[in-house]
Structure formats: C-alpha cells, structure tokens
Amino acid sequence: SGKPLFSKADGININRDLFDRELSELAVENGAELILGEPVRTAYNKDGVWRVKGLRKEFRSKDLIVACGGEPGNILGSDYLRKHMTMRAMGARLNIPDDRNEIHFHVKGSLEGGYGWYFPRGDHVNIGIVGYGDLKSEFELFTKHIGIEITKLSGYIGGIIPVSGMIEPVTTIGAYLVGDSAGASNPVSKGGVIGAIVSGSGCGKALSDKLSGEPDAVDKWKESMKGHPALNKMNLDRAALLSSLSDEVLDELTAIADGRDIWTIRKTDVIRDIWKKPHVLKALRGALKLSRGGKEWANWAF
DSSP states (O other), rough: OOOOOOOOOOOOEEEEHHHHHHHHHOOOTOOOOOSOOOOEEEEETTEEEEEOOSOOOOEEEEEEOOSSSSOTHHHOOGGGGGSSSSSEEEEEEESSSSSSSEEEEEOHHHGGOOEEEEOOOHHHHHEEEEEEEOHHHHHHHHHHHTTTOOGGGGEEEEEEEEEEEOOBBBBSEEEEEGGGGGSOOOOOOOOOOHHHHHHHHHHHHHHHHHTTTTHHHHHHHHHGGGSSGOHHHHHHHHHHHHHHHOOHHHHHHHHHHHBBGGGGOOOOHHHHHHHHHHHHHHTTTTTTGGSOTHHHHHHHHO
C-alpha cells in the first residue's frame, strides 16, 4: 500500500566490500595466508587429512573450517547438501549519493516473509531483495515501486540464505561449519553478518585452543552456538507467521501503527484493534505468544 511502519533505533550500516577486505587484512596481519584466484572445487577427508582442491592447487590440513556460504554441499559433496529451506537474494549498486541516516525495508505478501531493502552508503546506495519465487520480476517491481530505473543499477550480486534453522556445526568427518554454511542466519530478519562473525571467530578460537592443548574447546564452542536465534523455536514460528501474511493483513497491521514508532505501541492497543477485524485475527491466530522478546537478541542482534 505504500503506508510506512517506522522505528527509531541505533544501528550500524556497513559497506560489505570494505568490511570483508578489512577482515581479510586483519587475518593476514595475524598469520593467515591470503590466496586469491584459486576457487575451491571440492574438499574431502582421507586418512584424517583434509584435501582441498582448488583450480590449480591442492591444499592439505588436519582441520577444515567451511565458510563457503549457504550450500556447503557444493564443496563437501552431496552428503552435505542442505536439507533446510533457503531464500534467494539479489542486490545491486545504485550510483547516486544518499547520506540520509535511515534504511528502508519493503514488505509484500508475495515475498513470503522476505523483503526489499534500500541502504544508503553516502556516495552510493545498496539495493536488493530477498524471498522465494521469481526474484527477477520481484526486483523489477520493487525498483519501479520506489522510482528507480533498472538501467541505473550496476554491480549485481546474488546468493542463497538459509532460513529454517542451524544444522550441526561439526560434520561426522571433522569439518567445522560457520556462518551461512551452518545456517547461522536469523530466520526472522534473514540477517547473517552477526551470525557469521560470532560463529566464525568462535570456531577459530576454539580450534586454536584445541591445538594449544584444550581438548574440550570445540565442544564448548558448539554449546555456545545453541544461543543463536536460528535454534530458537519461537523464532522459527515467527518466520513461518511472517511468510503466511497477505498484503491485506500487512496493510491492516500497518494501519494499526498509524504513524507511531512501533516500539512505542502497547501490546494491548494492538490486540484491541485486531479484535475488531476477524479476518486479521484469523490470520494471526496463535501468534500472541510470538510477540514476546527473546534474550537471544542481546548477543546476536538482528
């Protein structure tokens, strides 16, 4: 409908290209070897030693951390193809200056819990969409809706996002899955940067401690990962609810907010207004328990 919901909240809007480069430079400063132009084709374990085959070289190690994105089966083989649901995402760069201190999300029923995004970066804008179905058509509709000509976009990127919970972070053959490879994305917001950083740094430290003589370090790391929102049943139920809402219900919920910051609206006000609308009440049946906040947000952000 074009009607807005808004919230004032502090946050960090990062430039992923610069952020990822900074992480790799920090890794090199701390002893890592950075190898470019050598995409991994496959990895397998033989006699307790990992053999990782690249385009031209083969690398060997006792331990292997898999941080290859949402489909680890592409590297580890068919036994590790993801059995969970994934959403697809595509984004692009819009080369116009925009230094507004706000980010925008665009929600509609056909995205089934996904959304379009518009993130100002100062000298350019990051724009994209995540959801199921025909993303190319949805992306074109989204850009048209906010008044951007598709011909003005450049630097397209895309990928898949796991949205139905984490998988066991340590495989039966001793590989360690982190980030999207482990499904460490928030099923409600689809955000994965925090999960990738926390799981990746935690796994690296655990393996370092293991090599330094602490035998239970990896088990402690696995236990800490249980606090991730992707393992919270309530968050999986929240994600399922968002995926089920029609445009009509989404518009009704927006109307209830009526221009107020969503964090200032009392739950009793929402219940009172929804009670007057049977079709909205039916769509949200059993959802009241999902409105409670969880402690998981404190450490995993969104």
